[in-house]
């Protein structure tokens with residue numbers, strides 16, 4: 001199994017460390033030619049969704065990545081990655097976009113949903129399909145305001161949806177790669 005990790009900006013190294021610990025092969029996507037390599041899945045890290053989104057367009061990666069996801073490539077988006085995968089994005093006054101660059105998952109993401117300061121916190125909470133509560137680190141996090149009928153909600157924190165799955169797509173509004181607990185990455189690997 002070989003996992004592609006989008007490495008344009010943000011917390012991609014931490015995902016690489018997770019996969020290393022799980023003994024899974026990976027490679028970085030920094031330009032279009034990287035994307036041509038064969039892969040079994042894709043991880044889109046947290047960071048700044050506007051920056052990553054702009055780079056996706058500038059580097060010509062937007063269309064091929066979207067097509068592969070639509071054709072069934074398993075994808076895991078954390079935080080900014082969730083925003084990039086969401087069909088609808090709300091809650092950002094600096095950005096009038098209502099569609100993200102990939103826009104493949106039937107969810108509405110609320111950007112910076114907790115306010116800039118309150119968006120960073122740590123908790124442990126249940127996650128559907130995983131036995132015991134998992135650690136969750138939120139950093140200027142979005143949450144999921146609305147889900148489509150085919151989307152399965154996996155975790156709710158303080159009444160807000162923070163993890164969901166639709167077919168081949170998994171998203172979390174927190175950063176599982178920032179804790180030592182590998183179970184959410186393992187959950188994703190089990191989807192492949």
Ligand code: GLN
Nearest residue numbers: 046047048049079080140
């Ligand atoms: N607030 C960031 C955004 O809107 C996401 C933060 C993160 O990925 N930790 O893109």
